[in-house]
Amino acid sequence: MNDEPGFFECFVGKTFHLTVDHLRNLKKWREEHDKTCSFIRQPRPATGERFTYCFLPTGIGTAQWAECGCGEKCDLTDDDW
Numbered sequence: 001m002n003d004e005p006g007f008f009e010c011f012v013g014k015t016f017h018l019t020v021d022h023l024r025n026l027k028k029w030r031e032e033h034d035k036t037c038s039f040i041r042q043p044r045p046a047t048g049e050r051f052t053y054c055f056l057p058t059g060i061g062t063a064q065w066a067e068c069g070c071g072e073k074c075d076l077t078d079d080d081w
Helices: 020-033
Strands: 051-058 061-068 073-075
Touching (some): 020 061, 020 073
Antiparallel strands (some): 061 073
16 A cells, blocks of 8 residues: 555546447346356345446556456456557
8 A cells, every 4th residue: 555645646536437348248248147146146235236347547558347246257458458
């Protein structure tokens, strides 16, 4: 963990986007994943969260993925980064 002043401020106001292709790939992955996911049959919190969407800025681009509560991940990072 970096304790330098201003370290976290560089991400304030940062917006991340998923393209139509990302959403299409995510939908396809979710449809296939739902067939075998053990988490889908488990009780969830009242808010119903099941997926976490992660964005990791790096020096060469942004790594992007979705993660199901069961631990399975779908990589959404662009191939050209």
